[in-house]
Amino acid sequence: xEICCTRPSCPRPVNHFADLDDLTTLKTIQQxxxxxxxxxxxxxxxxxxxxxxxxxxxxxxxLARDRYxxxxxxxxxxxxxxxxxxxxxxxxxxxxxxxxxxxxxEQLGNHPQIPDLLAFFDLDVPxxxxxxxxxxxYLVQEFIDGQNMEEELAQKGKFSEAGVTELLExxxxxxxxxxxxxxxxxxxxxxxxxxxxxxxxxLLDFGAVKQVTTAPLAGKxxxxxxxxxxxxxxxxxxxxxxxxxPATDLYALAVTCLMxxxxxxxxxxxxxxxxxxxxxxEVKVSDRLAQVFDRMLLPTPSQRFxxxxxxxAALQTTNSPPPIAPKPAPASSPASRPxxxxxxxxxxxxxxxxxxxxxxxxxxxxxxxIQRRSFSTLEILGGAAxxxxxxxxxxxxxxxxxxxPSILAFGWFWWQCxxxxxxxxxxxxxxxxx
Amino acid sequence: xxxxxxRRWIEKVDLMIIAAITLALVLFVPFLSGIVSTLxxxxxxxxxxxxxxxxxxxxxxxxxxxxxxxYNLLSRLF
Numbered sequence: 001x002e003i004c005c006t007r008p009s010c011p012r013p014v015n016h017f018a019d020l021d022d023l024t025t026l027k028t029i030q031q032x033x034x035x036x037x038x039x040x041x042x043x044x045x046x047x048x049x050x051x052x053x054x055x056x057x058x059x060x061x062x063l064a065r066d067r068y069x070x071x072x073x074x075x076x077x078x079x080x081x082x083x084x085x086x087x088x089x090x091x092x093x094x095x096x097x098x099x100x101x102x103x104x105x106e107q108l109g110n111h112p113q114i115p116d117l118l119a120f121f122d123l124d125v126p127x128x129x130x131x132x133x134x135x136x137x138y139l140v141q142e143f144i145d146g147q148n149m150e151e152e153l154a155q156k157g158k159f160s161e162a163g164v165t166e167l168l169e170x171x172x173x174x175x176x177x178x179x180x181x182x183x184x185x186x187x188x189x190x191x192x193x194x195x196x197x198x199x200x201x202x203l204l205d206f207g208a209v210k211q212v213t214t215a216p217l218a219g220k221x222x223x224x225x226x227x228x229x230x231x232x233x234x235x236x237x238x239x240x241x242x243x244x245x246p247a248t249d250l251y252a253l254a255v256t257c258l259m260x261x262x263x264x265x266x267x268x269x270x271x272x273x274x275x276x277x278x279x280x281x282e283v284k285v286s287d288r289l290a291q292v293f294d295r296m297l298l299p300t301p302s303q304r305f306x307x308x309x310x311x312x313a314a315l316q317t318t319n320s321p322p323p324i325a326p327k328p329a330p331a332s333s334p335a336s337r338p339x340x341x342x343x344x345x346x347x348x349x350x351x352x353x354x355x356x357x358x359x360x361x362x363x364x365x366x367x368x369x370i371q372r373r374s375f376s377t378l379e380i381l382g383g384a385a386x387x388x389x390x391x392x393x394x395x396x397x398x399x400x401x402x403x404x405p406s407i408l409a410f411g412w413f414w415w416q417c418x419x420x421x422x423x424x425x426x427x428x429x430x431x432x433x434x
Numbered sequence: 435x436x437x438x439x440x441r442r443w444i445e446k447v448d449l450m451i452i453a454a455i456t457l458a459l460v461l462f463v464p465f466l467s468g469i470v471s472t473l474x475x476x477x478x479x480x481x482x483x484x485x486x487x488x489x490x491x492x493x494x495x496x497x498x499x500x501x502x503x504x505y506n507l508l509s510r511l512f
Binding site for chain 2: 016377380381382383384385386387388389390391392393394395396397400401
């Protein structure tokens with residue numbers, strides 16, 4: 001069995017343990033350590049990182065097995081692993097985002113379309129070179145076996161209108177739940193939406209999430225944006241680093257849908273000169289859907305739909321185009337929500353330390369697993385035996401079929417000729433010949 | 435066949451079934467085992483067929499083991 005070392009600086013993170021192929025050993029053994037750097041490999045003695053799924057600006061995601069479940073359930077271990085060139089302020093911000101992702105997943109994970117949080121912990125690991133131990137931060141969540149929309153787009157090409165409508169409706173359901181629980185996702189894009197093998201859509205990666213209920217300010221929906229977003233998907237208010245609203249997510253969702261419909265990058269659909277979206281020439285969809293998209297993509301948050309419910313309603317009305325009349329700003333809605341988490345303002349409430357909010361790569365989304373299991377030694381030997389056995393039989397059959405016995409007959413002839421020479425009275429035959 | 439194994443299209447039980455079918459074919463279709471009788475003198479054709487196939491299986495296992503050993507050693511080095 002292979003286990004991945006999670007120390008970021010480990011030069012050879014892949015460890016082979018032949019003894020762990022045995023299930024009883026695997027379940028009972030206390031701990032295993034990286035043969036290169038000495039890092040404990042079974043996190044909490046329980047989660048075994050098997051493969052690196054992806055790496056982003058803030059961390060790495062591993063596919064792991066939970067050895068304390070009967071079927072060795074698969075899960076995703078995310079490690080907080082900021083890239084080296086961050087100032088202490090930025091580091092603090094990144095860490096608070098990671099913690100927030102944990103909190104939000106715990107709060108929202110019971111939704112069927114959001115991965116469950118399984119564990120959230122820190123590990124202190126002694127470092128061979130330094131006197132101070134290294135501290136690592138982990139988050140374990142449910143593994144969604146499937147493909148994200150980016151991969152599906154690359155594999156299957158443009159989505160149909162029906163496909164996009166289905167996705168839109170499913171994700172709107174999730175967004176409604178997320179918004180009702182006082183959070184804003186802030187990083188919706190194709191790679192963060194995943195379709196499991198059974199067809200269910202999941203919303204992933206709450207690494208940039210915003211909890212609006214922690215805002216003590218009355219009358220404002222969100223708070224200063226942290227400068228974490230994905231270029232092209234973020235609406236103007238998020239890029240300016242100002243407040244974010246539920247409508248921010250709707251904008252990003254609409255861009256995502258357009259990207260899936262047209263298979264084009266958002267930058268190709270956006271006309272910077274006229275400051276508007278030019279997507280209608282790319283794809284033909286029903287009027288209703290087109291109007292819904294147009295309204296979701298308005299630059300002014302107050303003119304967009306104000307909640308996922310409104311979009312659903314607009315999608316379902318068969319008759320009229322939704323009016324584009326500006327609605328009152330969502331001044332009261334978040335403020336009227338009970339502040340369920342009366343925590344003091346988190347560090348992230350500060351604007352991003354970098355003055356112009358630079359787009360930062362969010363933590364990696366778990367990539368789907370379409371890889372075959374590697375073979376164990378026993379399987380390889382069994383396969384070899386089978387192949388050899390078949391090869392022998394095939395040789396006999398082929399030799400018979402192709403009437404190749406001439407070669408063998410030749411050999412046999414020589415054998416018959418020469419064997420007498422080695423017999424004790426070999427001279428006799430020769431003498432007889434002469 | 436090797437490719438099908440590497441893709442896990444055929445596994446475990448399939449291997450046994452395929453092996454049994456081919457063995458039966460070679461044993462009982464005289465057309466396919468004609469070569470054995472031309473060799474003659476070594477033993478009954480059945481014994482020869484079994485011997486050849488089992489020995490080739492053993493040789494393949496030996497070769498596979500050596501390859502895996504070398505592969506492991508190399509991957510440990512690099």
